[in-house]
Amino acid sequence: MEAVHFGAGNIGRGFIGALLYEAGYHTTFVDVNDAVISELNARQQYDVVLAAENSETLTVKNVSGINSVSNPDDVIDAITKADVVTTAVGPNILPAISELIAKGLRERLETSKQPLNIIACENMVGGSTVLKDNVFEHLSDSEQTASTDVFGFPDAAVDRIVPNQSNADMLQVSVEPYYEWIVQQTAIKGEKPTIDGITYVDDLKPYIERKLFTVNTGHAVPAYIGHEMGYATIYEAMQDQRVQEIIEGALHESGEALIQTYGFERKAHQDYIAKIIKRFMNPHISDNVTRVARGPIRKLGAHDRLIRPASLYLELTEKAPQHLVKTIAAALQYGDDNDKEAVKLQEMIADQGYEKTLQSVSELKTDDPLVEAVMKEVNG
Ligand SMILES: NC(=O)c1ccc[n+]([C@@H]2O[C@H](COP(=O)([O-])OP(=O)(O)OC[C@H]3O[C@@H](n4cnc5c(N)ncnc54)[C@H](O)[C@@H]3O)[C@@H](O)[C@H]2O)c1
Numbered sequence: 001m002e003a004v005h006f007g008a009g010n011i012g013r014g015f016i017g018a019l020l021y022e023a024g025y026h027t028t029f030v031d032v033n034d035a036v037i038s039e040l041n042a043r044q045q046y047d048v049v050l051a052a053e054n055s056e057t058l059t060v061k062n063v064s065g066i067n068s069v070s071n072p073d074d075v076i077d078a079i080t081k082a083d084v085v086t087t088a089v090g091p092n093i094l095p096a097i098s099e100l101i102a103k104g105l106r107e108r109l110e111t112s113k114q115p116l117n118i119i120a121c122e123n124m125v126g127g128s129t130v131l132k133d134n135v136f137e138h139l140s141d142s143e144q145t146a147s148t149d150v151f152g153f154p155d156a157a158v159d160r161i162v163p164n165q166s167n168a169d170m171l172q173v174s175v176e177p178y179y180e181w182i183v184q185q186t187a188i189k190g191e192k193p194t195i196d197g198i199t200y201v202d203d204l205k206p207y208i209e210r211k212l213f214t215v216n217t218g219h220a221v222p223a224y225i226g227h228e229m230g231y232a233t234i235y236e237a238m239q240d241q242r243v244q245e246i247i248e249g250a251l252h253e254s255g256e257a258l259i260q261t262y263g264f265e266r267k268a269h270q271d272y273i274a275k276i277i278k279r280f281m282n283p284h285i286s287d288n289v290t291r292v293a294r295g296p297i298r299k300l301g302a303h304d305r306l307i308r309p310a311s312l313y314l315e316l317t318e319k320a321p322q323h324l325v326k327t328i329a330a331a332l333q334y335g336d337d338n339d340k341e342a343v344k345l346q347e348m349i350a351d352q353g354y355e356k357t358l359q360s361v362s363e364l365k366t367d368d369p370l371v372e373a374v375m376k377e378v379n380g
Pocket residue numbers: 006007008009010011012030031032033068088089090091093096097121122123158159160161162163
C-alpha cells in the first residue's frame with residue numbers, strides 16, 4: 001500500500017508517518033526541506049522516540065521523500081499511485097500544496113480513476129474541506145464533477161504533542177506517548193483506509209472542536225501567559241500556580257461552551273481536561289512557548305481556539321469568559337521577532353491600535369461584548 005504525506009515535519013514524521021508504517025504502508029513524504037528529503041531517501045527509515053520515563057523507540061521503515069520544488073512531476077506520479085494522501089503542513093500552507101494535488105488528481109482521472117481519500121491533519125476546523133476547495137480552484141468544472149465522485153476529503157482531528165527539536169540525528173523525532181486521530185467516515189470515497197489508531201466518526205465537528213477548544217485552548221495559556229511572564233517552555237510555565245489557575249479557568253469556560261453545545265457528559269469532560277493538563281506537565285518534553293504560540297493571527301481567528309469558545313461561552317452563559325479574555329489579551333500582545341504573524345500583529349497594533357486590530361483579526365463587531373472585555377484587560 002502506498003501513502004503520500006505532505007509535510008515531513010514534527011507531526012508528519014512523529015505521528016502520521018509512524019501510524020502509516022505500522023499499518024503496512026510505504027510512505028512518500030513530500031516537503032520543501034531538501035535536507036530532510038535527501039536524508040529520508042538516503043536512509044529510508046527514521047526513529048520515533050516516546051517521551052516518557054521508559055522511553056521506547058519505533059524505527060519507521062519503508063519511507064522515501066520527494067522535494068516538491070525540484071521534482072513536482074514525481075509528486076504527481078506518486079499521487080496517481082497512492083492509496084491514501086495525508087497532509088500536516090500547517091493551515092496556512094494548504095493553498096500552496098493544492099495545485100500539485102490537483103495535478104495529481106487530474107492525472108489520476110485520466111488513468112486509473114481509482115477512488116482516493118485526501119486527509120488534512122491540521123489544527124483547524126474543516127481542514128480537508130478547505131483543502132478540497134483550494135484543490136478544486138485548479139480543476140475545470142467537468143474535472144470537479146468527476147473528482148466529486150471518486151475523491152474524498154474527510155475532515156480530521158489529530159492530537160499528539162510533538163515539540164520542535166534539534167537532535168543529532170536530524171530525522172529522529174521525540175513525541176509524547178499519547179495520540180488520537182479521528183476521521184469523518186461519511187466523506188470517505190471507496191474503501192476506508194485501514195490504519196490502526198484512526199477512529200472513524202460520522203460527524204467530526206464535536207470532536208475537532210472538543211480537541212481544538214480543550215487541548216489547543218489549554219496549550220495557548222502557558223504559551224501566551226507564560227511568555228508574558230518570561231517562561232521559555234510550556235513545562236516551566238505550567239509549574240507557576242498563576243498559570244495553572246488561568247488554564248483551569250479557561251478550560252472550565254471552553255468546557256461549559258462545549259458541554260452546552262454538544263451535550264458532552266460533564267464528568268467525562270472534566271476527566272478529559274485533567275488528562276490534558278497532565279500532558280502539558282510531562283517532564284520528558286521540552287516544548288518552547290514560541291512553538292505553541294506561533295501564528296497568533298491564525299490563533300486569534302474567529303473559528304479558532306480562543307475567540308470561538310469565548311464567544312460561545314458569552315452567548316450561552318451571558319457572562320464574560322474572564323480566563324479566556326486574559327489569554328486573548330496576552331495573545332494580542334504577543335511579540336516574537338522570528339514569527340511573521342507576531343511581527344505583523346504588532347505592526348497592525350502600532351498602526352491601528354488594539355481594538356481595531358482585534359476586531360479585524362478576530363472578525364468581531366465593534367459592539368461585541370468580547371471586544372469590550374478584552375480591551376478592559378489590555379488597558380489593565
Ligand atoms: N506538533 C504538534 O504537536 C502538532 C499536533 C497536532 C497537530 N499539529 C498540526 O500539524 C500541522 C503541522 O505541524 P508541525 O508541528 O508538524 O509543523 P512542522 O513545521 O514541524 O512541519 C511542517 C512541515 O511542512 C513542510 N512544508 C512547508 N511548506 C510546504 C510545502 N509547500 N509543501 C510541502 N511541505 C511543506 C515544512 O518544511 C515542514 O517540514 C499543523 O497544522 C499543526 O497545527 C501539530
